[in-house]
Amino acid sequence: MLLEDLETFDLESLSELATDLPQALDVVIRKIRQNPLVVYSQPHLLEMPAIACAVLLSQIWFESPLDVTPTFLSNPLRVKEVLKENWHSESISGLISACAHHSMLFHNPPTDRDSILGIMEDVHHSLWHNYALDWLNLFLNTSFGRSALCQLEVPWPILLADKELTSPDLSLVHHMGEGIGKTSLIDVFNSLQSKENNRPPPICVTHPFAGWLFYPSVPNIPNLSEGDVEIHIALHRRLQQ
Numbered sequence: 097m098l099l100e101d102l103e104t105f106d107l108e109s110l111s112e113l114a115t116d117l118p119q120a121l122d123v124v125i126r127k128i129r130q131n132p133l134v135v136y137s138q139p140h141l142l143e144m145p146a147i148a149c150a151v152l153l154s155q156i157w158f159e160s161p162l163d164v165t166p167t168f169l170s171n172p173l174r175v176k177e178v179l180k181e182n183w184h185s186e187s188i189s190g191l192i193s194a195c196a197h198h199s200m201l202f203h204n205p206p207t208d209r210d211s212i213l214g215i216m217e218d219v220h221h222s223l224w225h226n227y228a229l230d231w232l233n234l235f236l237n238t239s240f241g242r243s244a245l246c247q248l249e250v251p252w253p254i255l256l257a258d259k260e261l262t263s264p265d266l267s268l269v270h271h272m273g274e275g276i277g278k279t280s281l282i283d284v285f286n287s288l289q290s291k292e293n294n295r296p297p298p299i300c301v302t303h304p305f306a307g308w309l310f311y312p313s314v315p316n317i318p319n320l321s322e323g324d325v326e327i328h329i330a331l332h333r334r335l336q337q
Contacts, residue, residue, distance in 0.1 A: 147164070169191070179220075196214075250277065283300040
């Protein structure tokens, strides 16, 4: 279904479609943000999981938080995104029951490899940033771990830029199989090596300027750039500091 077709649906109909149609949920979220008061004038909407999801992803558009946790949990949508956005809210203790790995991280970060891998796969990297280096070392030191890492899509330049780390610490990345995870870690390795040799960072694969995250200052970079969006945002945040 085309986006322009979805625009013709009322919010209730869109919300019914949104449980199975991601494009419809996008429209629901946008409409809620354009007119947050609609949920007060039509309170029955708050009983719809798609509306609950939209509200949880749009809390800053409301003067006070709305408790839609039970509705959200009845059919959780965009769990990873919702839990990330609400991680520091009062409602998180209830919301995390939507995902075992989020709940695990919140209550008692695990030490076993399988549980950690589950968190790395299911939970946004910003929420396990503090554990990133320890978990990376755990996985790099085994063949199973390296196999898992090579397929894991994580913006490692963001996670490791503020860690005490040298290029030799990452030498085992060269023993990883090919994959997006290896590409990201090779960018880190090459950037650290350039810094240690007093050279400018290399042009990286994940983002051309990713290597600058390991340097004291970041040069002006284009507002639009090819590469990982989150790395691009991290670079601009560094520019603003």
